[in-house]
Amino acid sequence: MDYTKFDELTLLGLITRRDENALAALYDRFGRMVYTMAINVMNDDAAAEEITQDVFLNIWKKSSSYDASQAKVATWIASITRHRTIDFLRARSIRPTSHEFSWDEEPQLEIADSLDVEVETELHQRQQIVRQGLARLPEDQQKVLALAYFGGYSQSEMAKLLNEPLGTVKTRLRLAMQKLRQYLILIDEETSHEPGRSG
Amino acid sequence: MLEHIIDLIPAYVLGALDTAEVQIADRHLEQCPACQAELSAYRQVVADLALASPQHNPPARLKEHLMKQVHQSVAQTSPGWMQQIWQRMRTLSPVWAMSSLVLILVLAASNLFWWQQTHQLQSKLRSVSLNNTAAAPNAAGLLVLSVDGERGTLVVDGLPALGGKQQYQLWLIDKGKRTSGGVFSVSQEGYGSLWIESPKPLITYQSFGITIEPFGGSPGPTGEKVLGGQF
Numbered sequence: 343m344d345y346t347k348f349d350e351l352t353l354l355g356l357i358t359r360r361d362e363n364a365l366a367a368l369y370d371r372f373g374r375m376v377y378t379m380a381i382n383v384m385n386d387d388a389a390a391e392e393i394t395q396d397v398f399l400n401i402w403k404k405s406s407s408y409d410a411s412q413a414k415v416a417t418w419i420a421s422i423t424r425h426r427t428i429d430f431l432r433a434r435s436i437r438p439t440s441h442e443f444s445w446d447e448e449p450q451l452e453i454a455d456s457l458d459v460e461v462e463t464e465l466h467q468r469q470q471i472v473r474q475g476l477a478r479l480p481e482d483q484q485k486v487l488a489l490a491y492f493g494g495y496s497q498s499e500m501a502k503l504l505n506e507p508l509g510t511v512k513t514r515l516r517l518a519m520q521k522l523r524q525y526l527i528l529i530d531e532e533t534s535h536e537p538g539r540s541g
Numbered sequence: 542m543l544e545h546i547i548d549l550i551p552a553y554v555l556g557a558l559d560t561a562e563v564q565i566a567d568r569h570l571e572q573c574p575a576c577q578a579e580l581s582a583y584r585q586v587v588a589d590l591a592l593a594s595p596q597h598n599p600p601a602r603l604k605e606h607l608m609k610q611v612h613q614s615v616a617q618t619s620p621g622w623m624q625q626i627w628q629r630m631r632t633l634s635p636v637w638a639m640s641s642l643v644l645i646l647v648l649a650a651s652n653l654f655w656w657q658q659t660h661q662l663q664s665k666l667r668s669v670s671l672n673n674t675a676a677a678p679n680a681a682g683l684l685v686l687s688v689d690g691e692r693g694t695l696v697v698d699g700l701p702a703l704g705g706k707q708q709y710q711l712w713l714i715d716k717g718k719r720t721s722g723g724v725f726s727v728s729q730e731g732y733g734s735l736w737i738e739s740p741k742p743l744i745t746y747q748s749f750g751i752t753i754e755p756f757g758g759s760p761g762p763t764g765e766k767v768l769g770g771q772f
Contacts, residue, residue: 356683382597410688420591
C-alpha cells in the first residue's frame, strides 16, 4: 500500500492495528513538527531526539485514545509534544543557556523529502499568518509568550525573572494567547470566504 | 456552582501554570464541556506557534532508531512465549502437564476477556480491515469509523482499475441484509476512497463487502466480491 495517500485519521486507524508502516508515514508527516517543538525549547539535539522518539512511541502505544471530536491529529500530536517537552525540561531543573527567547528569528522553510510541494506551501502560508499575528502583539506580551513557549517558564517564575507582579504576567500571557487566537480565527474566516474556497 | 477556568486555559496549554493551578484546572476540565472546548481551541494555537519558530529537520537516523524500537516492541509480544511453555511442559509428567495446560488456558482466557473489556472502554477509534479474495489478491482495505460510530471512511489500495462501465460498490451487512454504502472507482494504481453513506449508524452493521458492479451501482450485489471484513 502507498501510505503517502492516506490521511492522518486513516494512518492512526492503521496504527491501532499495529501497522508499523503507518507509524513511519505519520513520522514523515509530523516528525519535523515534533522535533522543531522540542529543539526550540531544549536547545539540545540529544534531548530533542529523545523527546521526538518518546512522542512517537507514545502515539504507537496510545493511538486508540485519540478523539477526533476534540482535536485535529496535528493538534493532538503537538499537545503530546508540548507536555513531554515541559516535563523533560523541568526534570532537568536547568534552563537551556545561550538561548534567545524571542519570536524574532524568521523560520527557514527547509524542504523535507517526505512532504509534497502543496503541503509545504500550505505550511509556509500558515507560518506567515502566525508570525503576522505575533507581530501585532505588544512587545511585553510577546516577551512573556516567548518565555513560556521557548523557556518553559511558569507564570510565577516569569514574574521573578522580569521583576513584575504575578498578576501582570498572568494578564500579559492571557492577552497574548487570546489576541493570537482571535487573529487566527479571523484569518481562517476570511480565507474560507475567498472565492473558490469551500471552507 | 461551577466556576469556569477559562482564564487559566491559555497558561495551562503552554504548561505555565503552577502545580496547584494545574490541579484545579484538571479537576474542572474533567466535568466541563465548555472549558474542554476552550482547551481544544488553545491547543490549536500552541500547535500553530510551532510553525512560527525556526524549523529543524530531525536527523535521518532518528526515524531508523524509532522504527527499530517499534519493531522490537512488536516482536516482544509475538507468540514466542508459547514455545517456551511447551518446552517446559515436556519436562513434566503427563498428568501435571495436562493440569498445568488447563490452568494456563483458563488464565489466558480470563486475561483475554479483561483485556478486551479494557480495550473496548479505552478505544475511541474503530477500524475494520478488509481481506482480499482470489478476485483481487493484491487488494487491501480499511474502514475507519468516527468516534460515535455513526459515519466512516473507506480506503482501498491494490484493486484492479475497472473500465468506464464498472465501479466498485460497498455493501453494509446487517443480519445478512445488504445495503449499499456507496460506489467508487480507483486510480490506475488501484487506490480509492469513499465517504460512506449509511441509512443508520455504521457501528450497527456486522460485516462489510465490496463487489464489482455496473457503473452507478446495483440494488444488490451481482458481481464478484473483491474485499470483505467484519467487526
